[in-house]
Amino acid sequence: MDKRHTYDFGLIGNCAYLAHIAKNTNIVWLCFPRFDSSFVFGSLLDSKKGGEFSVLPPQDNFESTQYYIENTNVLCTEIATEEGKYRVTDFAPRFYHFDRYYRPLMLVRKIEPLSGSPRVKVKCKPVGNYGNFTPENHRGSNHIEYLGLEKKMRLTTDVSLTFIEDESYFLLNETKYLFLTYGSPMEASIKDTAETFLNNTIQYWRKWVKSTSISDFYQNKVIRSALVLKMHQYEDTGAIIASATSSLPESPQSTRNWDYRYCWMRDTYYTLNAFNNIGHFEELELYFKYITNIALRDDKRLQPLYKINGDAFIEEKILDLAGYQNNNPPVRVGNQAYEHIQNDVYGQILVSLLPIYADNRFVFEERHESKILIFRLLQKIEETIDEPDAGLWEFRNKAQYHTYTYLFHWAGSAAALRIGKFLKDEKMVNLATQLQKKSAEYIEKAYDDTRGVYTQAIGTPNLDASTLHLITMGYLKSDSKRAKSHLLALEQDLKTPEGLFYRYKHQDDFGEPETTFLICAFWYVEALACVGRLDEAISTFEKLSRYSNHLGLLSEDVSAKDGSQWGNFPQTYSHVGLMNAAARISKKLDKPNFLSFEKR
Structure with missing residues (x-):
């Protein structure tokens, strides 16, 4: 080390x-x-x-x-x-x-x-x-x-x-x-x-x-992560960027060098959860406003990411610079992923809107415009539910029917269903019910009965750490045999002895991944806590928290070989993962709140 x-x-x-x-x-x-x-x-x-x-x-x-x-x-x-x-x-x-x-x-x-x-x-x-x-x-x-x-x-x-x-x-x-x-x-x-x-x-x-609500479980780590997350919010618009840097390689000479100075819709649920877990309302409101300004702007397909001012065009260019440590080109600014189709964004935004109706700190006036948006997002799920997409990891040359996408179709529909019942809107309730059922049917098509695991996408044997959320978001009952079997299969395929987690291990557009993705390991911690393996969750969290630099700052990627930090830095995604894992453990077991969609 x-x-x-x-x-x-x-x-x-x-x-x-x-x-x-x-x-x-x-x-x-x-x-x-x-x-x-x-x-x-x-x-x-x-x-x-x-x-x-x-x-x-x-x-x-x-x-x-x-x-x-x-x-x-x-x-x-x-x-x-x-x-x-x-x-x-x-x-x-x-x-x-x-x-x-x-x-x-x-x-x-x-x-x-x-x-x-x-x-x-x-x-x-x-x-x-x-x-x-x-x-x-x-x-x-x-x-x-x-x-x-x-x-x-x-x-x-x-x-x-x-x-x-x-x-x-x-x-x-x-x-x-x-x-x-x-x-x-x-x-x-x-x-x-x-x-x-x-x-x-x-x-x-x-x-x-002092105004944060943080338990005493690794409180110093959570405080530093909260301070990092706060700094990455561009207060003028409310946007929260993934990282302030560009082109720090995921591993040396990998060419996996990306510009992360933008706001990803895929981060919405996790960031919302993190701010909610520490009881910070002001940042939540700003973030809501940024998201709704984009989503209400027109009825076109939503992008995976946007600029901090909400602009959609993020042209990717390669600059004539040497790269990190003067030998890690290319240096990219902009991000071509804005062109990708990532259909989970609709569910992500629907989930982010749920607190407006479930949290009484919001008044009726703040709920008024969102009703139109919620129905529009449901219609987008309906329009796109039968098509493949690039998925969470933004595969550049491959479209699949991703389990993760259908999970957020399911969770977004569940959020809309609860909102529809709150509003006594029968049309919204009916559409949300229909889409939640159809999303679940698609998810089940990705189940490998022989191995007892949900795969990355329908028709592929590849496994994916993002499917840990089938457990943490309550699609699978935490005490069910299927949840435990699914977790065990992911552990055997993607986990390192140190508790680090690969996103996936198969080849993508740039070859096989060489480093682990840190937030996936924190998702794993949450899943362990959900299925009742609390001691393992705590010990794994303790190991993961050591993969910081001298100031407690976390990178995007960690080498499984020697624990080295790689990727853009600090990565808000990683700090959000730490905050949410700590909150999950501090509650001892998975206790549903208004951000949980566990079947009841």
Whole structure:
């Protein structure tokens, strides 16, 4: 485990932007002005063309320690050399101000000496257009302006501008501050503003954590995952992206490099569950609004993913960049999966709308428009129920009758049935009943009676971790012989000795998968808890929680060979999986709530 590959950087954000900061203090990934904009710092994908923003000592053999201030998204990096020790505190300002959240496109760096006489060099070299443009520098009285980007970028500081421009080392004998702004500049007092913003941001995150409902089961892991999930919500529209990065490979040289800076409809149910489990209503409402804005826009087929502003066109391009570790091309921006047919999206959205009717915190006015949407989504299930699709894993050159798709047809119809009964809408009840029955018939066609398992799709022997949800979502009764048999067969085929889980093992468009998909292992934990194997669920959860980096951040993929982290990072999907698995275990057994569709 000591030699495993980990992503040695942390994440800060304020629901307007996200930044990845390496243990050497360099900001290796930062996109302005949006999550899905070009990077202004992107050495994560090309050390030569990606720019740099670092605070480094003269010595190469320094020691680095990185940690979050407790219960916040404020990141500290301490650098120790023979000359001395210093700390860089990085944060994205976020706090309540003038009856709204203040979340500027502003990154603040506080540099303070801790011991000895450390010398440092501040290097700030932003780029534009994914490394193809270098801004022109313009020096002001206490700032450097970087010209030629979409908006003005400014570094405002009390560090000598000459030292920054000349990239000279200087003695750090007092605390210094750096404000990197995009658009609106910072023109107030440097020290007072930085300290006020830092204190306010710390208090905001701690208050947010205190407002969560989290059990004492691995509470620290759940808190960090909740903080990560919160940062990935683009608050202006409510969208929640899968990850802030692009093209971090699923395994070295695999070419499985994707841009995940978008909102996937397939994540709806899991993300909804995660926010519900921690009792956070504000994020739920924002997410609902984003989803309903897309779904009500027209009556065309819904896509698997959308941009954070709801746009449908996400053209995939390959950039002339070296890739992660300078040797993992291709680097992709955009995602061709938006063209895929993934019919589970209709059920996913129907499930997400159920709390509007099952949770009394929503008032009638908030339910009014959704009735039209619910019936439209039911009709989409009716229109597409007999056709194959690309499935959850977005196979690019294969369409099948996926069990997972029919499970969400079934669950979405079950949600609509309950809503229809609430509304006393006989037409909705009848259609939902009919579709739920037909979906179940399709699911049963994927059952392999000889092996006692549901396969990935009708007519294929391949198994798929997504069918674990037949148990966790209540299609199969948790105490039934069929649920236990199904789980056993998936274990034998897809589980590693460490409790990791492959999505599937058969060849796809890019060969056989080399790494496991972390959320699948958390789905497995939930399934274990459902069938009453609670001790195994707990021990597996404990093993899985160790596959984080030094800050508790989870990747998309994990190597079964050595536990290395791969894929985009951090992956909200993985953190959502941890949160939901912890909640399932903390309830001891599977107890139905308004998000469960267990047969009663």
